Amino acid sequence: MSIAENVARIRAEIQQAALACGRDPKSIQLCAATKMNDADAVRQAIAAGVDCCGENRVQELTAKLAENAYEGAPVHFIGHLQTNKVKFVVGKVDLIQSVDSERLLKAIDKEASKQGIVQNILLEVNIGEEASKSGFGADDILPLVDRLAEFPNVCLKGLMAIPPISHNSGENLKFFQKMFQLSVDIRNKIDDNVMVDCLSMGMSGDFVDAISSGSTMIRVGTAIFGARDYAKLSSN
Ligand SMILES: *Cc1c(COP(=O)(O)O)cnc(C)c1O
Secondary structure (H helix, E strand, O other): OOHHHHHHHHHHHHHHHHHHOOOOHHHOEEEEEOOOOOHHHHHHHHHOOOOEEEEOOHHHHHHHHHOOOOOOOOEEEOOOOOHHHHHHOOOOOOEEEEEOOHHHHHHHHHHHHHHOOOEEEEEEEOOOOOOOOOOEOHHHHHHHHHOHHHOOOEEEEEEEEOOOOOOOOOOOHHHHHHHHHHHHHHHHHOOOOOOOOEEEOOOOOOHHHHHHOOOOEEEEOHHHHOOOOHHHHHHO
């Protein structure tokens, strides 16, 4: 199947999942997770109407930006970002979804200040409390939101989560529901909260459950582009 056919099928699945739980399908954005796919594939996904692209690695982001691969769609950063690389990402992307530590938050704020901009961000929550994953603990989020004024050059747009890899539908529902509750708690806390409405969760294998739990942005790679060829990466 072509990228365009895959995007059309996923849109239909989003619509079905949204309507099944009484949500407006337009309230769910489709972010193409473009890692390991080249500029041509990215352009096909944008032409097929994805809402935005999410890149994982700084080097790939920089290379594809140089090729104008993302023209016509916002680009997000969704991978783990090292503090020494923030200057390659801040001001280059519309949203950094994967702010996973206070140290990184500080570095982004500092770089944005240097550039004279405000960087849109999401806070990444390690909702499955996995040792192998970075991200804030769910309990760290509300106290941090209280102190956001310390970081005047970032604008919080919401939360992001990557729950444990699941092979059976329903397995991650409890994590998605916890994330939704946390996003409601944040909106109740912030006076000017209308823009803190992004809840980025759900991937190829579990986006239907994410949508039924209140996700407003799903990040889909494999279902759009096919399986990633990791062999290709190591031989380069
Ligand atoms: C790769 C990736 C995705 C997409 O995963 P698929 O299972 O291929 O849909 C989503 N989010 C992040 C952060 C990723 O790195």
